[in-house]
Amino acid sequence: DLVQVPAVMESEDRVKQRIIDAHRVLISLNDANRNEFKDLISALECN
Known part of the structure; x- marks a missing residue:
């Protein structure tokens, strides 16, 4: 069953x-996470 996600009351930033x-916390846990999430963090920081 699908459930509606509640609205977030914070700014996009x-x-x-x-x-x-x-x-960043996940990256600090191990190298596999670093490889998995480094590009995501870079992309988010550039936008």
């Missing part, structure tokens, strides 16, 4: 920063 911060 704040949500983007939360995503970047979360992925």
Whole structure:
């Protein structure tokens, strides 16, 4: 069953920063995560 995702009451910039911060934590855990998420973080930081 599909469930509606609740609306986020934060700015786009704040949500983007939360995503970047979360992925930086994942990257800090191991090299596999670093390889997996480094391009995502770079892309988010450029936009």
